[in-house]
Amino acid sequence: MIELPPTVLQIILNFSIGLIVTVSLNIEVGFLNLPQFGRLLAVLTGAIVAAAVPGRILAAYMGLPWGADYAYHLYNFGIVAQINNMLCENPGLSLGILVFTLMLAALVGGAVGYLCAYPALRLKEAYLGITLLAFGELLMTIAWNYDPLVGGTMGVWVVDPFRFVGAGGTRFTFAALFIFMVAIVVYVYAELLARSPFGRVLKAVRDAEVAASVYGKDIVKIRTQTLIIGGSIAAVAGALWAFFTGSMKAATYTRLTWTFWPWAFMMLGGIGNNLGILVGVFLYTISRTAIILYKGSISAIIPIDPEWLEYIMIGLVIVAVVLFRPQGIIPEKPTLALPKQRLKAVLEELGKEK
Amino acid sequence: MMSTLGVDLILFGFLNVFSDYLLRVHRLPAKYFIFETRDIAVSLGPTSIRLVGLVAPLVLVLVVVLLHLFLTKTKLGISMRAAIENPELASLSGINPELTYAIAWLIGGALAGLSGGLLTLVVTGYTAAGMTMVVSFFAGSIVGGLYSIYGALLGGFLVGVGEYLGVSAIATLVGGWIYAYRPAIPLLVMAITLLVQPRGLAILWGGRR
Numbered sequence: 001m002i003e004l005p006p007t008v009l010q011i012i013l014n015f016s017i018g019l020i021v022t023v024s025l026n027i028e029v030g031f032l033n034l035p036q037f038g039r040l041l042a043v044l045t046g047a048i049v050a051a052a053v054p055g056r057i058l059a060a061y062m063g064l065p066w067g068a069d070y071a072y073h074l075y076n077f078g079i080v081a082q083i084n085n086m087l088c089e090n091p092g093l094s095l096g097i098l099v100f101t102l103m104l105a106a107l108v109g110g111a112v113g114y115l116c117a118y119p120a121l122r123l124k125e126a127y128l129g130i131t132l133l134a135f136g137e138l139l140m141t142i143a144w145n146y147d148p149l150v151g152g153t154m155g156v157w158v159v160d161p162f163r164f165v166g167a168g169g170t171r172f173t174f175a176a177l178f179i180f181m182v183a184i185v186v187y188v189y190a191e192l193l194a195r196s197p198f199g200r201v202l203k204a205v206r207d208a209e210v211a212a213s214v215y216g217k218d219i220v221k222i223r224t225q226t227l228i229i230g231g232s233i234a235a236v237a238g239a240l241w242a243f244f245t246g247s248m249k250a251a252t253y254t255r256l257t258w259t260f261w262p263w264a265f266m267m268l269g270g271i272g273n274n275l276g277i278l279v280g281v282f283l284y285t286i287s288r289t290a291i292i293l294y295k296g297s298i299s300a301i302i303p304i305d306p307e308w309l310e311y312i313m314i315g316l317v318i319v320a321v322v323l324f325r326p327q328g329i330i331p332e333k334p335t336l337a338l339p340k341q342r343l344k345a346v347l348e349e350l351g352k353e354k
Numbered sequence: 355m356m357s358t359l360g361v362d363l364i365l366f367g368f369l370n371v372f373s374d375y376l377l378r379v380h381r382l383p384a385k386y387f388i389f390e391t392r393d394i395a396v397s398l399g400p401t402s403i404r405l406v407g408l409v410a411p412l413v414l415v416l417v418v419v420l421l422h423l424f425l426t427k428t429k430l431g432i433s434m435r436a437a438i439e440n441p442e443l444a445s446l447s448g449i450n451p452e453l454t455y456a457i458a459w460l461i462g463g464a465l466a467g468l469s470g471g472l473l474t475l476v477v478t479g480y481t482a483a484g485m486t487m488v489v490s491f492f493a494g495s496i497v498g499g500l501y502s503i504y505g506a507l508l509g510g511f512l513v514g515v516g517e518y519l520g521v522s523a524i525a526t527l528v529g530g531w532i533y534a535y536r537p538a539i540p541l542l543v544m545a546i547t548l549l550v551q552p553r554g555l556a557i558l559w560g561g562r563r
Contacts, residue, residue: 118549127548127552130496131544131548133492134544135541303375304375309367310367315359318356319357319360319361
């Protein structure tokens with residue numbers, strides 16, 4: 001099988017994961033104007049599902065310890081190594097486990113979104129934003145300290161459903177391409193959602209809540225559904241990330257990476273517009289990879305860690321976008337209810353009648 | 355909120371750049387600061403506490419009194435409240451809302467800096483200290499309600515007491531493992547309060563809705 005160079009892999013991976021998370025954020029923030037500052041919550045849920053569930057199922061199937069012992073760091077490595085050896089031999093089982101886990105992550109992420117709907121229907125703006133942010137931190141604290149779940153501070157190894165294609169570069173190429181595929185599916189789904197009647201209802205509620213409810217739209221139901229959709233997509237991203245990295249440590253999931261960066265991607269590209277998000281994520285991924293790639297040569301010239309340049313860059317972009325182009329690179333356009341051709345035909349017909 | 359974060363990220367980046375520069379060029383240990391041991395101990399009757407334990411509450415009282423006087427007695431403070439309440443009406447009566455917002459930011463930044471100065475005497479100072487602690491500060495301000503000084507006072511008090519005294523109280527009941535979850539306590543306090551009182555506790559004594 002083909003092997004891609006690590007830099008290309010890095011770009012594909014960061015782009016795909018960033019795209020999935022940002023698209024899910026955009027469905028909630030861009031289409032419905034919910035102050036979702038707790039994207040971390042759903043992403044972390046997905047990662048926990050991927051780290052805790054498939055390994056335990058396979059361990060129980062193989063007759064290995066699967067209870068609290070599974071997450072104990074001294075046993076975990078051995079157990080996961082045995083499971084991975086078994087998965088190498090069974091491509092079908094590997095793919096099955098992969099798909100099953102992603103579906104389970106989506107389900108649990110959706111449930112988390114549903115739970116978030118309880119405060120989301122009661123609190124307003126900043127109160128809601130900070131409550132959601134706090135929920136994410138809460139889950140992180142629990143996962144970090146409660147060892148039997150995902151190993152606490154020691155973390156756990158995640159079973160590797162990509163290993164059957166081969167070790168090393170082949171595995172990473174396959175995994176990155178698989179994640180890229182999922183990202184494309186998610187993107188197409190979000191685009192279809194934006195064009196669907198449901199997407200137009202979301203934008204109607206966002207722009208004029210009272211008017212929408214006058215027309216008989218159930219605001220409570222719409223908000224709940226949106227949170228469920230966003231939560232499940234973000235959880236899939238978390239599960240994919242955990243599978244790709246092969247290990248799971250709660251503290252590596254920070255609100256900066258999984259909440260604020262997607263916000264920055266979204267603001268740069270254009271809030272409420274899927275194409276804009278694609279562009280925003282792509283630009284960020286390229287510039288971040290460039291910084292990482294030239295890390296050595298940057299720190300040779302100026303005596304600092306280039307990591308901070310990344311922070312400064314993202315901060316500057318956020319401030320610049322807010323100041324000079326609040327609508328983003330590609331502003332949101334009203335979506336058409338029918339294909340353009342048909343609308344034109346209808347217009348012509350109307351013109352003839354007159 | 356996002357533009358605040360953008361500024362925060364820029365400042366954070368430059369702070370780290372500066373500390374890296376000090377460390378690598380001048381060989382100064384600029385990553386961690388421990389001032390706790392440098393603090394003066396003050397003997398108070400039978401016990402002795404560190405000076406910051408006296409200074410911090412005094413500063414708090416001073417700040418609250420000054421803010422109260424500023425917001426209720428001075429022209430600028432009243433116009434600030436007016437600009438937040440109804441910007442259009444305020445600008446009709448000759449208040450420049452943009453200027454008052456800028457001044458509010460100035461005061462907010464100054465008070466945050468003041469608290470940071472006191473904080474380094476209590477915890478180890480490092481560049482990401484603010485980033486890790488900011489969530490419980492958010493929690494404190496939200497619990498009290500965003501439009502009231504006394505709400506903030508009560509919120510900060512509740513969250514702080516919950517985080518330290520509350521945890522020790524719970525620990526005597528359920529055991530020491532709870533200490534690991536200490537950062538989660540203020541968040542829990544906040545979540546519960548908001549679900550009962552969605553606009554913060556300041557509503558209880560007639561704060562702004």
